[in-house]
Amino acid sequence: xxxxxxxxxxxxxxxxxxxxxxxxxxxxxxxxxxxxxxxxxxxxxxxxxxxxxxxxxxxxxxxxxxxxxxxxxxxxxxxxxxxxxxxxxxxxxxxxxxxxxxxxxxxxxxxxxxxxxxxxxxxxxxxxxxxxxxxxxxxxxxxxxxxxxxxxxxxxxxxxxxxxxxxxxxxxxxxxxxxxxxxxxxxxxxxxxxxxxxxxxxxxxxxxxxxxxxxx
Amino acid sequence: xxxxxxxxxxxxxxxxxxxxxxxxxxxxxxxxxxxxxxxxxxxxxxxxxxxxxxxxxxxxxxxxxxxxxxxxxxxxxxxxxxxxxxxxxxxxxxxxxxxxxxxxxxxxxxxxxxxxxxxxxxxxxxxxxxxxxxxxxxxxxxxxxxxxxxxxxxxxxxxxxxxxxxxxxxxxxxxxxxxxxxxxxxxxxxxxxxxxx
Numbered sequence: 391x392x393x394x395x396x397x398x399x400x401x402x403x404x405x406x407x408x409x410x411x412x413x414x415x416x417x418x419x420x421x422x423x424x425x426x427x428x429x430x431x432x433x434x435x436x437x438x439x440x441x442x443x444x445x446x447x448x449x450x451x452x453x454x455x456x457x458x459x460x461x462x463x464x465x466x467x468x469x470x471x472x473x474x475x476x477x478x479x480x481x482x483x484x485x486x487x488x489x490x491x492x493x494x495x496x497x498x499x500x501x502x503x504x505x506x507x508x509x510x511x512x513x514x515x516x517x518x519x520x521x522x523x524x525x526x527x528x529x530x531x532x533x534x535x536x537x538x539x540x541x542x543x544x545x546x547x548x549x550x551x552x553x554x555x556x557x558x559x560x561x562x563x564x565x566x567x568x569x570x571x572x573x574x575x576x577x578x579x580x581x582x583x584x585x586x587x588x589x590x591x592x593x594x595x596x597x598x599x600x601x602x603x604x605x606x
Numbered sequence: 607x608x609x610x611x612x613x614x615x616x617x618x619x620x621x622x623x624x625x626x627x628x629x630x631x632x633x634x635x636x637x638x639x640x641x642x643x644x645x646x647x648x649x650x651x652x653x654x655x656x657x658x659x660x661x662x663x664x665x666x667x668x669x670x671x672x673x674x675x676x677x678x679x680x681x682x683x684x685x686x687x688x689x690x691x692x693x694x695x696x697x698x699x700x701x702x703x704x705x706x707x708x709x710x711x712x713x714x715x716x717x718x719x720x721x722x723x724x725x726x727x728x729x730x731x732x733x734x735x736x737x738x739x740x741x742x743x744x745x746x747x748x749x750x751x752x753x754x755x756x757x758x759x760x761x762x763x764x765x766x767x768x769x770x771x772x773x774x775x776x777x778x779x780x781x782x783x784x785x786x787x788x789x790x791x792x793x794x795x796x797x798x799x800x801x802x803x
Contacts (some may be wrong), residue, residue: 393668396668397671400667400671400675401675405678406681408681411682411686412682412685422694423696426693426696427696430696441728445749460776503704507637508637508758508772508774508778509759518764518765521766
């Protein structure tokens with residue numbers, strides 16, 4: 391009996407102390423974490439609309455219309471921005487996409503994914519031309535990723551094709567890129583058809599549906 | 607003594623290649639140098655802190671409940687590390703993903719708590735934590751240099767050899783096993799030779 395009381399007391403004291411330490415760390419980091427997430431969201435939003443657009447946040451019902459979306463306007467151009475989550479090979483791929491009133495994609499950026507490294511994770515790949523020989527700490531290029539770049543100008547109201555015969559987009563010349571765009575198609579990431587398809591399906595199903603619900 | 611303790615953690619009791627502990631996170635986080643070093647340092651921090659605290663309370667904790675106590679102490683430090691990473695290194699946190707919370711059940715940390723910190727004084731436990739942690743970081747760096755250069759033709763995210771088509775298998779789990787096996791074989795060969803001499 392005495393033994394049990396002692397064991398319980400020790401465990402309780404340790405757990406309470408642990409809880410206090412975690413609570414302190416949580417309170418201290420909460421602000422920074424939220425700021426960081428907000429900033430990441432803002433950067434992502436800026437990446438998918440023309441520079442100098444005016445953004446307004448909108449709330450939807452969460453079923454037909456998304457619970458949260460944005461409207462951007464610059465001059466006569468108007469865009470809707472949706473945050474879309476689509477199940478890929480080993481994770482949910484979450485991305486922002488901006489479409490105009492006709493359903494043409496303006497810009498797109500992947501916010502979160504945990505696909506297979508070296509395969510599906512290349513949805514976020516930036517092709518860098520810097521070599522390590524140019525200096526150990528030369529900065530890797532930041533910029534848009536080739537995978538999301540190829541979506542701009544495609545229409546979400548039509549089926550988006552996946553081309554596997556031409557090779558990857560970043561190796562194509564201008565003529566082949568135009569031919570792809572005319573077919574409303576993108577090139578697949580070699581070895582990652584599932585991740586590629588997840589992104590196009592998200593556009594075809596979710597973005598199309600949202601646009602329809604908003605435009606009425 | 608300080609040098610000996612550190613040397614023991616890095617070489618003679620290297621967690622991956624000699625003790626063969628913590629292989630699961632090693633496979634997953636050694637795909638790029640940044641991830642490998644980030645994971646190694648996170649584990650080093652947790653290991654050093656938990657070793658110290660466990661060594662402090664080792665005489666108070668009854669034998670019957672020592673494992674749950676160790677787990678709670680380790681989990682506390684892991685949660686703190688995770689919050690700090692989310693706040694100050696969000697990119698690394700996204701990359702390491704699930705493997706940061708999984709440090710809780712990393713057998714290196716529980717193993718050192720059970721085998722070393724619960725039997726030794728505070729200073730030696732701290733040194734043991736740092737030594738083993740650095741050994742883990744170093745091993746992960748070696749693995750990730752091999753895997754990143756062969757598997758994606760990159761080092762630190764920069765291109766490596768012009769025109770070389772990378773062997774993707776080295777980025778995937780099977781390549782991780784191959785790399786660990788090769789390096790482990792080399793380490794064993796070297797250390798057994800040394801013993802003979």
